[in-house]
Amino acid sequence: MVVRDAREVSGMQPDIDAAAAATAATGRDGGADTEVVIALRGVERVYRSGHLDYLALRGVDLTVDAGEMVAIAGPSGSGKSTVLNIMTGIDRPTSGSVTVGGRELDSMSEDELAVWRGEHVGIVFQFFQLLPTLTALENTMLPLDFARRGSVEERLTTANERLELVGLGDRVDRFPSELSGGEQQRVAIARAMACDPLLLVADEPTGNLDSETASAMLDVLQSVNRTGTTVVYVTHDVTLGARAGRVVTLRDGVVVDDGR
């Protein structure tokens, strides 16, 4: 996944101009005090399977403010991953609107979305998706390299800082195979944070970790959140969901409790 995204990003220079990027970075909600980072309005998602249509999301309304840490909870099949993928523009709604960081994702082309995502969204996958032939430091530097952010020295400094943030400052030269599952997931978080995203999303980031390591992973996500980054993660584990400031509960494709 990172390779696909990275290639998309590397293929072009960001053509979002500075003003648009500034709007994307702040996403102010018409002068309100709080900054709205994510606004889903009447989002529906239909999956077509053969002749049958399956309504996975049935009109999801959800607002997330800057700096929030939100868990998306609910039983398997309730639409958690679909909501997350729609927030990042990986998936598109069948109807409804999606605004993230002041950008209407529906109006963006796939190329624009790829550039925007590379600049403003950090994504952590359940299976880490690290490149096995690169060290922790090199994996973390990848998004900076593809976005051509700063000099090589600056990229090294940033990557080291991100690994420090996730508690891996002493393992930057290790290859993924030399790291535990929890450590690999930390590298994935450091890499997702490389470009200082507006929003960090994680789909079941603890799904492959034992409960103690999973709890430590939530500590890392909380550290990230304390830096000011909005964090949204999917979990079906009630205990891990409770570690967020807010739990949004989905059932059968609708928000049954928006946690406010």
Ligand code: ADP
């Ligand atoms: P959750 O993350 O809560 O387990 P998902 O968002 O993955 O739920 O899926 C919601 C519903 O949509 C499920 O019933 C799932 O089977 C269905 N679904 C998800 N992706 C697809 C797809 N690509 N094609 C058909 N149905 C899908």
